[in-house]
Amino acid sequence: MSGSGYAQVATSTPDSLTTSATSADSLLNELVDSKETPALLPPHMIFTQRFFWGPRGVLRNLKVAPLTPEGRAHELKIRRTMLVSHQVMGFVTLAGFIAQGIVGAKLYDAKGESFGKLLNTHSTLATCVNITYTTTALLSLAAPPKMVLERSGFSSIKLHKYLAVLHIAGMITTNVLSGMIDSHPELKPYHRAAAYTTFGAFAASIIAIKF
Template sequence: MAKLFVLLLFLGLQVQAQDTSYVRQPSATPTASSDNQLLASSADSLLLPQKMLFTQRIFWGPNGLLRAMQLAPLTLEGRQKELKVRQFMLITHKVTGYATLAGFLVQGILDLKLNKATGSNYDQLLSAQQMALTITNIAYGTTALLSLSAPPKRMADQKARSGVKLHKYLSIIHLTGFLATNILASQVSQHSELRPYRQVAGFTTLAAFAPALIALKF
């Protein structure tokens, strides 16, 4: 259940959230305190994009955890450092993505071999597939976290490229397939009739994941 909860959380976090930060409006008789708050809010809006992922807002928003803990002050110099961190995290996101893709391929090959295996050969293949599933889950989770928790983009890059948009749409498909694959995998040992559905979920995940990686190049 814990694994399922984490995976479902990933699905919810994949949807972009609109900026819901509240900015105090100037009163009829502005005070020094309200003027300072308005200036600070205006400065924040120039450093951060209006749209951020919910997870990005938690860590990197104007009132995010890293800001409150003074680990990442919201300054021009700080944002320049954050963009370097973002670039590194997104490059690593691609690397772990290809590792995940390899894991999906290995699982698919082992799954096809399991259809014809019997006896001890079946047990060996099943054990190998379960190990591949565990490694792929770790790689997939790492890939998702790197994307969801990376610092927000620059203001100038707020308009997403067509490839990035396609990547996001495909991520919804492969994340759904990933959830279904894991849920069905936990039931196959007791309900062998679910194996074909697990295979369909696995190949659907692979079919969406591969072009999602390719889309990042455009």
């Protein structure tokens, strides 16, 4: 064999060894050993994910969550746990919405001592719903970003996100109007409409993601 022929075989050998890895473990090893930076984060993230988990996010700068293949594998497990908790808290919040709606409907026609008791119950439920709703939202907004891109076209996940924008706006509106009712009782119908809209959008978002 000539010297030039030997050189051609030698230079082609590393490439053939690299492309021969097909298992999940060997793929991870390729990512770790590669001299090129692998695409570990999706190109598009919501602002909260970018703040915490982006290439220059808080957790990266504090060295709490290094941007490595192993680190991203761990983050995806954290993401799954947070999103499962997000769903559970969503059902808890939905139950709170229903209870608050029942009490609120009775409150409109209540008078005297009954009105005072129902008002206290309604206020307590409102506080609980605000807490569970905020927790539900944060579990989704602060979860680590996913690994792959979303498929193009319409999906239940996208519908869930669109409805989330609606019920977040409704939640803010409901709380603002609630604080204004004492001095402006004429706002009660608008407060009621905002509350029902928020409940409807929230319930629809849960149905969309589950079914």
